[in-house]
Amino acid sequence: MQITRFADGAQFEPQKIAAVLRTSAEEIAMTVGLSKDALQRRTRIHSDKTQRRLRELVEVLNKVKWRFGSELMAYAWYRSEPLAGFDGRTAMQLVQEGKAQQVLEYIDAVDAGVHA
Numbered sequence: 001m002q003i004t005r006f007a008d009g010a011q012f013e014p015q016k017i018a019a020v021l022r023t024s025a026e027e028i029a030m031t032v033g034l035s036k037d038a039l040q041r042r043t044r045i046h047s048d049k050t051q052r053r054l055r056e057l058v059e060v061l062n063k064v065k066w067r068f069g070s071e072l073m074a075y076a077w078y079r080s081e082p083l084a085g086f087d088g089r090t091a092m093q094l095v096q097e098g099k100a101q102q103v104l105e106y107i108d109a110v111d112a113g114v115h116a
Contacts (some may be wrong), residue, residue: 003058011046011056014039021075032081033096037064056100060091063107 001083006016014025021028032053038044057078063083065074080094082088083106090104 003062004056006058012051012058014045014054017054017058020071022072023075028054028057031092031096033098053095053100056095060095060100060103060107063104063111 005020005089006012008016014028018025018028025039029036034050035104036052038047038050058114060078061071061074064077065071068074068077078091080090080092082090083094084107086094094100094103
């Protein structure tokens with residue numbers, strides 16, 4: 001995933017992310033913990049919170065894409081695979097809770113051979 005594929009200028013574009021992941025902008029909003037309205041109104045798309053959540057999704061998927069071989073498989077992992085040490089919560093649930101940094105640290109630890 002090249003980050004620039006998901007941007008228009010200096011902003012992440014939910015429609016571009018959704019197209020690569022073969023889903024809708026509404027689903028992207030849900031998977032990052034935003035209302036669908038956040039990705040429908042141009043002013044909300046450009047808000048700091050919306051852009052941060054979209055960036056977090058792209059960062060997580062970029063970190064695991066090489067394991068799964070595609071953005072689609074990485075997205076399926078993000079949505080459905082419970083992470084050890086997080087009470088059965090998925091990466092998606094943690095990002096929705098504002099804990100994307102913990103997900104990124106977990107991935108780094110697994111990559112380093114530390115089993116969570």
